[in-house]
Amino acid sequence: MTNTHLKPIHLITAFIVIVLWGMNFVVIKIGLKGIPPLLLAALRFTFVAFPAIFFLAKPKVELKWLVIYATTISFAQFAFLFSAIAVGMPAGLASLVLQAQAFFTVGLAALIFGDRLKPSNVIGIFIASLGLLLLGSASITNSAAQVSVAGFGLTLCAALSWACGNIVSKKMGAVNMLSLVAWSALLPIIPFLLLSCLMDGVAVVWHSLTHISLTAVLTILYLSGAASLIGYTLWGKLLAALPTHVVAPLSLLVPVVGLTSAWIILDESLNQTQMIGALIVMAGLLFNVFGQKLIDALREK
Template identity: 55%
Template structure:
């Protein structure tokens, strides 16, 4: 990978890692469903007038928008609104990798490797430790909702695999056109017109900047650069960079939000990271070990 593209990958990881701190800032002034509506409205408009619609049937565009955009962020924003710390949210959300694996095996017939199952067990034990430390800064409801968000992200990944090769940035932009109306409807039903009106009338600069960041930096810039990297390099070379998102998320939330993890949560976070690493690199390392031992693969 060229130094320029390596820098672009770092930009994406930092943008996505800081995303969780920005969500917390946005939620201080705007309720979760309204925040989702405003984010995706700004991400879709005016970008759809400049980016051509991806060449795929409407049903797949709807499926993508309703899962990876609406479903994922409705659960994630709600989780962080009810007590999920930003740093832990950035980590737990990466369990989408395991949902993707199992949904691919169930729906697409893909094969699960032993390293995938081992990584899942290690990560699940980490999530259990994190869950045991609920209360105070983190609630079980927040943890459960974040896992639901990861499941929706995993389903969105399966839909992306089904549509095949497509312009990722165009998919994100046009997929962002799907969630605003459902988000506004959920906000009306769950948060109420009075809260919507008061939030919009009293919206502060920090909330406005948070929405702008979520729409343009985390969504358009992040996915735009990510799609460029995926078009130039094998997915196996680019995907592991996403493992750094929780590192940025945890460190930035500790620095900017003064979030502190208990020893049990730190142990759980470490286990989740180890599980994710085993999932990504385990098969390759196991294959090399067998080669060194002189055994057939």
């Protein structure tokens, strides 16, 4: 029988994952200072796949679903996210806006699988949408307006891609998550390299590879090893040990770490409008997860 209570080992595991995933955005920002975004993505997935696939069995899913999952989660999500941060999306805000995937997932599940939207989902989406509008308007008031708007839009595209991958994952059913992450990392490597050569130029790609810095190497190792393989492995263990409704809300702490670490390490700060927008988005996320219990309690009264 699955345990429903968080033990100390569960809290420690969750803390490690939240920190690894929250810091991920700051590390991406640092890595992009020396490597073009699509090349960085190619290198990330290269070291996610190798040597892991030599030790992990291929996930027991149809090839078409593996390809679609890799296209959405692995390729599209990170192509948009890395590009967003490269054109000026602040790392901290990226960690928050990316959580819009939760609402995209709910909406897509309703359209594709006929899942009924709960009142908490509708209210949560409405609240978070107001927050995203405020964040978007704050970007327009910045001096680098076009870059900020582009980064904001690309991050939302990354969130939608993640949501599409969630739908594919739901379609696949139970699967070894670590194996899925490693094997799905194989597919986007070549497309990322080709696109980087096309968009950045072969000379730039070659120079980036032959003059790679220690900081860039450590960035790639963090993104592939810590954030991907270790993060997903520990998260999978939590999902196996505890009910999903206990584990899933813990991911809401990722943007808290993302915003805090970006402030401390990158000196990123939010203006008043962005701060209000961020708090409203978090409120929407929280209501999406916990709001139904409140609504049911009020109905019982």
